[in-house]
Amino acid sequence: MQIFATFEYSAFLEIAITELEEKGITAIYAVPLDLRKKEPRLLDSIHRADGLSFIDKGMIFAFMFGTIGASKGFVWQGGPIIWGIAGAMLGFLIGTALSWIMYLMKRNKRQLQLKKGKKGEVILIVSCEDNQASVVEDILWDHRALGLARTK
Incomplete structure (x- = not known):
């Protein structure tokens, strides 16, 4: 056995x-x-995915900001379509930037653990x-x- x-x-x-x-x-x-010596690749391919995505939060924020922009567009000059698209683009950029900042913070924390002598x-x-x-x-x-x- x-x-x-x-x-x-x-x-x-x-x-x-x-x-x-x-x-x-x-x-x-x-x-x-052996411990991992180098960072994993940042962008996934169709054959390899690690579950890390930068556009998930961007899509959620795009939906929220686009909805708010479209509803406020009925009152604002330019109309709901223009403000809905503008809100979606702004939300996507904010969500993607938020994901990127969170990734950088996690990566720096992981690198500090490796430098401390993680066994x-x-x-x-x-x-x-x-x-x-x-x-x-x-x-x-x-x-x-x-x-x-x-x-x-």
Whole structure:
């Protein structure tokens, strides 16, 4: 039986490995994961998307400002169509700028975390007998495993 666990690299991982060795389990394999070295691409393509969009808020603000501009356009000179289009364009620009500012703030915060020395994660693979699996899982959960999987 193999048990896979992920840990943040810390003293808890070392203690868990030591406890497993004390229980007589010697088939332990630890693989550290590399941290991302460069920023992901900003614009998505049709084949790759990361869920980051700058125009979502822009479209929402365009709808809101366009509606307000069109309703006020009945009173203002120029008419509702002109003011609706102007409001939509202004709302789109405000929403897109807001998304861009929020992205820059998150990116700067993430870069500060990486500079502080954010530690990577480690995948721990433990091979053991079926009767030892529950003991191994208890040890790994007690030492702050992020996730656990069991295979036969």
